[in-house]
Amino acid sequence: MKRITKRKALILLSIGILAIATSQIASQYFELPDFTKGSFIGIGIGLLLTSLIFGNFKTVRD
Numbered sequence: 773m774k775r776i777t778k779r780k781a782l783i784l785l786s787i788g789i790l791a792i793a794t795s796q797i798a799s800q801y802f803e804l805p806d807f808t809k810g811s812f813i814g815i816g817i818g819l820l821l822t823s824l825i826f827g828n829f830k831t832v833r834d
Contacts, residue, residue, distance in 0.1 A: 775827070776823075776827055777828055778828050780827075781826070781828065782823070784819050784822055784823035785824070787819055788817070788819030788820040788823065789820070791813075791815050791816035792812070792816035795813055795816070798812075
């Protein structure tokens, strides 16, 4: 798989964090089935890992 740009990786990272946070907040106010909570958390973790593994994060060396 090709590397994704830093901008796209940051977008995926933020969407993943938002998916996990949304599932946690929604489960506080509504009774969500286990499948729904697990799906949101799984999708969020998948997006986080995808952005970290395939992201083009290059460190600056002095």
